[in-house]
Amino acid sequence: MKKRLIFGGMLAAALAGLPGLSLAGDIASIQPIGFSADGKVFAFQEFGIKENSKTPYSETYFINTDSGQYLEGTPFRTELTDKDANLSKARRQNLTAARSQMDKYDLLTNPGLIAAFNPPTELGSPSKTLRYTTLAIDGPPKTPYTLSLAEMPVPTPKECATVDKRILGFSLQMIEKEGVPNRQAARQATAVPAERTCSVEFRIGGAVVYQPEGGNQIHIALVLAFDAERNGRWIAVPVHP
Template structure:
């Protein structure tokens, strides 16, 4: 039922794709769709306008939260090149293609909680750590979690040999769990999927949390991967603290 190790894209933040940002490439926006009732499946839509040819694109990913792999037959990808193409049309077509899978897992019923978001437009924020709580409430943070992002060396794939920067993978650790120090290796990405193969930099950009009625919480770490042209694409990493 699973195809390949993902670490692949996510999260609804229109600000992430704002024009006028100082980066040269395009940074995708990302919209979480939701979880299956048991938390075993998570989906999100990533979308934007390509800097190279101005083509609108939209992609919907379905992830097995145990393995971190794409579900079989996914993701759904849409890119429009016709003269009347626009982002709205690309997103609608893409969601229509993905709708049967969304309904199969009843994802719109379980949106989860956007516990933290740290886009590249957020000035002065850490790029490698993220601290959040799993309860949406005022007052002092209750039982917070902290994620820490590291970089890992990887062998340069042949399709990336022309890249003039070092291609890298990443690691993710839970260094704080419910307010206590922790050293849990959540996920190591020594080999990233094809669409993220030539990544040269990563930023930890957010977290989504879901509590199934029966079972443990599921955390989704949102990682933004940059290629050498400064195009940014999202990676959704399942975490089980």
């Protein structure tokens, strides 16, 4: 019998921002929201305070896990510039705007499992590989998986012409599947969302796993994209082992 994978809490503290980094930009916090019952939709929220303007922002993304594309009419974006703006207000307004889609797909019922989390504050951890298991049990790892990310130059889009660093894309491979070497291509180098096209570095920041009843397991690779100012924003990459 297949076991239902569940969230062991929302991990708000672990996922809430990455202060203390000696970087010029800001790195968005990330909070997975959940999956539709059939696993065909995944959503997450990213949020933070912009480094230069001190503007609080919050964005909620809904991903089609078959195509990897955003659902029509999404993401929902909130940025507050009023005098009493704060991060709590931005997040609440953003989640309120996204609530109809969250309820439509019943995402809070199916949170999935955060199988691994590897933020830049994790000292000594590799930034381009992530190894994890999909069962939240104690003891030796069971049938582990490994994701590997590779960066490569891509043609510079015209909107990135003023960037003085090399523009990169990424490819993602699952190099281990259930403890066995594997070479499954999960995402190609040029498939970067439009708002991430000026990225100059990528990092595998985490993995979320969901097991639909009667369906195949779905993995979401959480990829952190950095621009030339060292602002970090998230990309959710569906992987179907």
